[in-house]
Amino acid sequence: MQRSDEQGLAKNFGRWLEPLLVPVLAILTAVIVGGIIIKVVNGDPIAAYRGLIQGAFGSPKALSETAVWATPYIFAGLAVAFAFQGGLFNIGAEGQIALGAVLSALIGYALPGWLHTSLPAYIHIPLAVGMGMLAGAIWAAIPGALKAYTGGHEVINTIMMNYIALNLTSFLLNGPMRDPNPLDLSARTPEIAPSARIPPLFNIPGMRVHWGFVLALVVAVIIWWILWKTTLGFEIRTVGANPDAAKYAGINVKRTIIVTMAISGALAGLAGAIEVTALNYRHELGFSTGYGFDAIAIALLGKTNPYGVILAAILFGAMRNGATRMQFLTQIPTDIISVIQALILLFVAADAIIRFIYRIRARAERVVLTRGWGG
């Protein structure tokens, strides 16, 4: 209506830029507020941010590390975004990642022993990664089924599953799955067999970026394809937009909810499996801490769009990676990154604040993300 009198060029320009406008301004505002916080605790915000950017993008090695950080973020962000498309809020990515990592590590180090034979990589890697995905899928499908059949809200149930996963992994890593090497004092599994390891992208020492990053980009495309080019995706999005309408259209809502959660959990499990098979070669207690909440911020910043998730995950990866250099140069604790990320999430979630601050009069699209109790 209002746009009809706008110039054609400006109209096209605006259409391309508009979805990016609020996230970019949200990031900018969060960075400014973060700078004020650094100033308040007697730090130098300019030096801190310079260190952050240097650490994230300053060298080929820095870029490689940013990609390493971004990889699990892409998978986990896709997991949360996928659930959002189906009207479900998966806060349980953290537990799903942990279980994915545990099972993938188990297959990685123990399977050759069980079979009394060494496995070729083209069998061992898919098995280890696939079992990690399966673990994540089952862990998420449980709250999904509870939601579908009893109405138990997935927000609390996925969080409870996080704590159960945490207890379970700390039991396994301190007990049956602990590295038997007496010199190894931390709670972690033995190293996985070389046949289960995903190789790095470049054969240069110090460049840790691995094929998992490429896989993450491919998976993002696949998820976009599932959501917008398949019947399943259409059903998921319909259930997400309006479960009652979906029911009258003949969609099996219960089944769709469970499938949505299972795929979401499989993506989170994939994040854990890739960290084990491509980076750490083992699972260590506490490595997945915080990923679940970061993933929510990434999914929302990416507007629950798979390509948006890639951009948001690279941004978050860059911040986490650069934070180490920032701390080294300015003694500002890396934890400030969590504050900035929370602020980004705040401004993205409450885009009305951003629209208010910057006087943006663009149409505010209202996306239904979650529903209240018992809904």
Place this chain on the structure above:
Amino acid sequence: MDGRRFAIIVFIIAIMFGTVVLVGISKNTPLVIVTSMIATTIAVATPLTLGALCGLYCERAGVVNIGIEGTMLGGAFFGWLASIYMNTIFHFAAMPSLIVGVIAAVLTGGLFALLHAVLSITFKVDQIIGGTVINILASGITGFLNRQMFFGAGSVFHGQIPDSPGVLPAIRIPLLADIPVVGRVFIQQPIAWSAIALVIITQFVIFHTRWGLRTRAVGEHPRAADTVGINVMHMRYFNVIIGGLLAGLAGAYFTLESISSFQPDMTNGRGFIALAAMIFGNWTPFGAWSAALVFGAAQALQINLQFFRELIPAQWAFLQNSYVVGLAPYLLTMLILTGIIGKTIPPAADGKPYEK
């Protein structure tokens, strides 16, 4: 609270108490053990009770608050920080420092709740997202400030954790506390006592005052309430903030009453369990309290089994591992949410922003 649910609560608590009595019977009399269990249960249920009351005020007014976890964490950190500041920088005695700490914790809770109110009532942000923002923000800010203030460069405390003023002293109920053995139940710390008092006060406020009636009206049918002249926004804002003050007090329990230190993310899901307690209690104060006591009993079981460690047969020894007994509250929460143990009915307008 209906009879069936009450019976289930008594049954679960009886099983947990019975387990400890059976394990410890050769060392202590059942009365001593049960007394100790009751005393521990009441103490550890405190943050859950207060958190559940926070949820109750919010949701009775129609605002879902899953940010209780973060609100508690914020209260725990800033209350602790305030008490240490008073104690070591301004050289106040322990007791006044602790009281300032509790006040700071309560006010912090109110501030976090104000943020939630602005997000969910004024800006009409999805309330579950808003709560998640609070949780992430609280975790980030407390983690950052904890590191920066105590270990960072230019730390006020020169890189070392200063002596804390300790924990709030226990209050004995006169006469009752003097009863042999059983009197132990009546010696509790102040936040535990105030939690019980607040359950009774909340019951009165919600069901027997004009304020409570208006709160419930706003949560059930905001348009009808608006029509008869109740200011929906106003009621929602105040109830969310009242809830936040209570969650802040729950936070004070962690660092000023339970132990005298702060650890990142120390609330450990208690805020979410409190929500489950509120749901199980069917949005009533006494219901929420008894559900909180069930969770408290699960934790008390774990704590009390430690006393009888050597009495547990070897093949059952794994049960006392924290990661086995520690699962109980989480599994219980999920079970409660399935509705197997009685259906619960939330306020009709719960979680829905009001558009005039």
